[in-house]
Amino acid sequence: MKYIERHMEKLITKLSQSYSAILLTGPRQAGKTTLLQQLAEKENIQREYVSLDDLSNREIAKNDPALFLQLHKPPILIDEVQYAPELFSYIKIHIDKHHNTGDFWLTGSQIYRLMRGVQESLAGRVALLHLSPLSQREITGNPCIPFSTDFNTLLTERDRIKPISAPELYSRLWNGSMPGLISGQYPDRNIFYSSYISSYIERDVRDISGTIDALKFNRFVTAAAARCSQLLNYNALAEDTEIDIPTAKNWMIILETLGIIFLLHPYSNNVLKRTIKTPKLYFYDTGLVCYLTKWSSPETTAIGAMNGALLENFTISEIVKNYQNAGREPYLYFYRDRDAKEIDAILERDGKLCPLEIKKTSSPDTRLTRVFSVIDKSPLEKGTGAILCLANEFGAIDRNNLIVPIWMI
Numbered sequence: 001m002k003y004i005e006r007h008m009e010k011l012i013t014k015l016s017q018s019y020s021a022i023l024l025t026g027p028r029q030a031g032k033t034t035l036l037q038q039l040a041e042k043e044n045i046q047r048e049y050v051s052l053d054d055l056s057n058r059e060i061a062k063n064d065p066a067l068f069l070q071l072h073k074p075p076i077l078i079d080e081v082q083y084a085p086e087l088f089s090y091i092k093i094h095i096d097k098h099h100n101t102g103d104f105w106l107t108g109s110q111i112y113r114l115m116r117g118v119q120e121s122l123a124g125r126v127a128l129l130h131l132s133p134l135s136q137r138e139i140t141g142n143p144c145i146p147f148s149t150d151f152n153t154l155l156t157e158r159d160r161i162k163p164i165s166a167p168e169l170y171s172r173l174w175n176g177s178m179p180g181l182i183s184g185q186y187p188d189r190n191i192f193y194s195s196y197i198s199s200y201i202e203r204d205v206r207d208i209s210g211t212i213d214a215l216k217f218n219r220f221v222t223a224a225a226a227r228c229s230q231l232l233n234y235n236a237l238a239e240d241t242e243i244d245i246p247t248a249k250n251w252m253i254i255l256e257t258l259g260i261i262f263l264l265h266p267y268s269n270n271v272l273k274r275t276i277k278t279p280k281l282y283f284y285d286t287g288l289v290c291y292l293t294k295w296s297s298p299e300t301t302a303i304g305a306m307n308g309a310l311l312e313n314f315t316i317s318e319i320v321k322n323y324q325n326a327g328r329e330p331y332l333y334f335y336r337d338r339d340a341k342e343i344d345a346i347l348e349r350d351g352k353l354c355p356l357e358i359k360k361t362s363s364p365d366t367r368l369t370r371v372f373s374v375i376d377k378s379p380l381e382k383g384t385g386a387i388l389c390l391a392n393e394f395g396a397i398d399r400n401n402l403i404v405p406i407w408m409i
Contacts, residue, residue, distance in 0.1 A: 002183050006035045007144035007325035008131060013039060015327075016102035019127040020095040023081070023106045023118065026131035027259035027284065028200040031179040032107040033079050035131065040077060040105075047105070048072055051079040058083050065090040074103035082108040083207075088121035095125050109204060110257050132259070132284045133177040135321040136409070146323045146330070147409050148347065149354045149384040149402055157408050158394040164407045166362065166390045170307075171298040173314045176287015193291040197221065201258065208254055216241055220251050224261065224281060225292035229309040229316070231278045231336075232263065259284065264316060267333035267346045267353070269378060275337050284321070286314045311406070312344060312358045315388050318409045319345070341374050352383030358406075362390045369401045 008024075012035075015022055024032050033051075040047040050072050052058045061068045061084035069090055072078075081087060091104055104126075111130065118126065137144060142161055145153065164172075175181065175189065178196075186192040201221070202214050223240040227233065238248040255261045263279040283289045289310060295301040301310060316332070323330035331348035335341070335355075345356040355372040357364075364387040372385045386402040388409065395403040 003034065003038060004031075004134060004138060004179060004183055005141075006031065006131070007135070007138055007322075008035065008129060008327070009039060011325075011327045012036070012105075012129070015127040015129075016105075018101060019125070020099065020101055021091060021104040021106060021122060021126040022102075022129065023108060023122075023126050024129050024131055025108045025111050025259065027133070028109045028204070029178055029180055029196060030131050030133050030259070032109075032131050033077075034179070036077050036105050036107065043075075045075055047075045047077055049077045049079070052083040053080050062086050069094060074098075074100065075105075076103070077105040077107075079107050080109060081106040082110045085118075088118060092121045092125060095122075109200075109259070110208075111259055129327060130259070130324050132317075132321045132324055134179055134182055135177070135325060136172060136318055136407075137322060138325070139172075139177065139182055144322055144325045146326050146328060147319045148349055149356075149386045149404075151384065151402070154394055154402065154404060154408065161408055163392065163405065167298065167302065169314075169390065169407060170302040170311075173286045173310055174290045174295065174298040174301045176285050176290070178285060178287065181287070189287070190291065193288055196288070197292075201260065204258055205251075205254055208257065209250065216243055217251060220248070221255065221260075222292045224252070224255065225283065225289040226306070227281060228283050228286075228289050228306075229312040230281060231276075232281045233278075260288070262317075262320065264332060264334055264345070267335050267348075267375075275335065280334055282313050282316050282320075284317050286310055286317065289313060308360050311360050311390075315358050315406050315409060316345060318406075319347075322409070335374060337374065341371055343371055343374070346375065348380070349383065352381045353378055354383040355385040356388055357386075358388045360390060362392065364389050364391065364397065364403055366397050366401075369397060372401070 012022060026032050050057055052061055065087045180186045181189055181192055205212050205217060220241040223237050234245050234248045238245045261281060261283050264282060265279045266275050268275040290301055295304055320330050333346045335343040335346055343355045344358045347354045353375050357368050368387050369385055375382055384400060386404045388404050388406050391403050391405045397403060
């Protein structure tokens with residue numbers, strides 16, 4: 001099995017020289033443990049590995065955290081730490097007493113801001129990072145450059161990255177970005193995703209919420225996948241799944257907690273008062289979406305009813321992943337007002353708002369940029385806009401609006 005180098009490696013090594021604890025969160029099978037074990041092998045110190053998936057380890061960690069840290073002395077890598085939140089306060093005591101950088105590497109299959117105990121116990125003592133499934137730049141071996149509409153940066157990337165065709169892009173989208181599939185560890189994609197849902201998602205859902213109707217939850221995840229890149233509609237999800245709205249909201253929070261989905265929130269300010277408040281729904285891995293919505297091949301996906309929504313989901317998730325891999329917050333929003341004027345994404349950078357439109361076209365024209373004028377009233381300056389599309393090469397519509405092939409992101 002081939003290890004695919006992760007962009008976050010250098011960042012973790014650097015942060016380990018400043019922080020006593022690093023917590024790496026993200027969905028199961030995203031490669032968190034493999035990444036940290038690879039880094040541990042390169043260290044000049046002996047770092048013990050302990051998994052709380054092991055029930056005997058978990059029992060001691062939960063019931064006698066002090067003993068656990070005596071048995072397993074730092075420097076240490078503790079896997080799936082969300083199973084024993086009782087450990088956090090004892091890790092804090094150890095950090096405050098010894099002040100050793102890099103003592104604790106922790107992984108968790110729940111997003112840290114939704115994980116019990118981290119915020120209270122380790123605030124200011126832990127570097128928090130999120131690892132998603134592989135980005136396309138990681139898969140192709142290109143460096144981590146968080147997306148921007150900076151002209152000179154894009155010129156450099158155009159010359160660095162190998163262009164691909166629209167069918168090749170949809171093949172990447174359909175195949176997904178889970179390390180186990182990309183590395184060849186699991187050759188059968190359908191079996192992988194089927195097992196992923198039953199073995200991991202359903203089990204973790206039970207850990208978080210107790211008893212659950214597995215069939216209804218499976219239908220709920222499928223209904224959510226069918227609505228990727230759309231406004232989040234709890235009524236429709238509840239109706240499709242035959243559950244009540246509070247349950248639909250709770251299950252969506254669980255999917256977010258497990259790092260399966262993320263929400264993109266609308267941009268608004270005091271001037272733009274007619275904007276809607278509902279977020280849009282995206283999945284980190286489009287391969288999972290294609291599996292759940294039963295697209296049987298890249299070719300059928302490219303011509304199917306969801307081809308535009310899947311392309312948008314793929315593009316937005318790639319932008320988000322690259323920012324996360326650089327340890328940076330993606331200040332990414334979308335715009336939609338009550339007059340149904342919509343901008344697919346708005347990237348806030350350096351005091352400017354850069355509007356982005358995502359389209360399944362190889363030859364975009366100036367009409368696609370007209371909607372960008374709705375943010376002219378914003379107190380922030382409007383930056384360079386871009387049409388992210390299936391164009392063969394990088395170009396421009398005019399001085400203020402670029403044409404960026406999605407393979408460059």
